[in-house]
Amino acid sequence: MTATDNGRLGLLLDIDGVLYVEKQPIDGAREALERLRGMSAGLRLLTNTTSRSRREVFEQLQAMGFEVSLQEVLTPAAMAVRHCRERGHGSVALLVGEKLREDLSELEPWSPGGERQPDAVILGDLGEGFTPAVLNDAFRLIMDGAELIALQHNRYWRRGDGLALDVGAYAAALEYATGHEALVVGKPAGEFFAAALSDLGVEHAVMVGDDVEADVGGAMDAGLPGILVRTGKFRHDALTARVTPTAIVDSIVDVPELLERLPPI
Numbered sequence: 001m002t003a004t005d006n007g008r009l010g011l012l013l014d015i016d017g018v019l020y021v022e023k024q025p026i027d028g029a030r031e032a033l034e035r036l037r038g039m040s041a042g043l044r045l046l047t048n049t050t051s052r053s054r055r056e057v058f059e060q061l062q063a064m065g066f067e068v069s070l071q072e073v074l075t076p077a078a079m080a081v082r083h084c085r086e087r088g089h090g091s092v093a094l095l096v097g098e099k100l101r102e103d104l105s106e107l108e109p110w111s112p113g114g115e116r117q118p119d120a121v122i123l124g125d126l127g128e129g130f131t132p133a134v135l136n137d138a139f140r141l142i143m144d145g146a147e148l149i150a151l152q153h154n155r156y157w158r159r160g161d162g163l164a165l166d167v168g169a170y171a172a173a174l175e176y177a178t179g180h181e182a183l184v185v186g187k188p189a190g191e192f193f194a195a196a197l198s199d200l201g202v203e204h205a206v207m208v209g210d211d212v213e214a215d216v217g218g219a220m221d222a223g224l225p226g227i228l229v230r231t232g233k234f235r236h237d238a239l240t241a242r243v244t245p246t247a248i249v250d251s252i253v254d255v256p257e258l259l260e261r262l263p264p265i
């Protein structure tokens, strides 16, 4: 018996750094994805990308030749909308890039000078827009009672010119200054993994990612095996004592064979 024998194993994959790096598909990733789809009860692509909409992530994958559907792509924005709905939030301040707004269109955007204070601040990727003034405005809103919702809490990511600060670094600055911990809706939040399982209609899944904390640690905290790939942002010194991946492989190309060797989950 192996992990995939009962046919009810879901596959959760991170996108950036697992399927492609810097807009170039990883060698053999398209074929590996197809193999994994055939071996599993279905797959979901869990990205913490907050610079592009869900539709853009999907279109980019298609343009690179990955055969995926829009439904298979899950992003933190949808989780944020769900959370705001559950909490009955009215207007929310959106510190997110222009492209992400379509995924948050169900929410009522707050603008400065309005009568009411926003119920929440949603923190995504503002890139160069993360100026001291913007961060200070967010700091004041949180001090006045707005909930800080971070779309993700990654420390850094790898872009064309090298490593770059990610949303988690800015969230940490606001957390430190306000004394309020952010609610994180992307990986490593357990709710994100749970939503993916429920979407797939399975109880068990394996997560594959290049971020040892958000992907692998998050999945393992949610009770799922976590496989770390040595592509994308992988760095030896990122292997912390806190997270011991279920397995480490050179790339997604090695995952089908690994699943054939893993014992039932």
Ligand SMILES: [Mg+2]
Residues within 6 Å of the ligand: 014, 015, 016, 017, 018, 209, 210, 211, 232
């Ligand atoms: Mg990644």
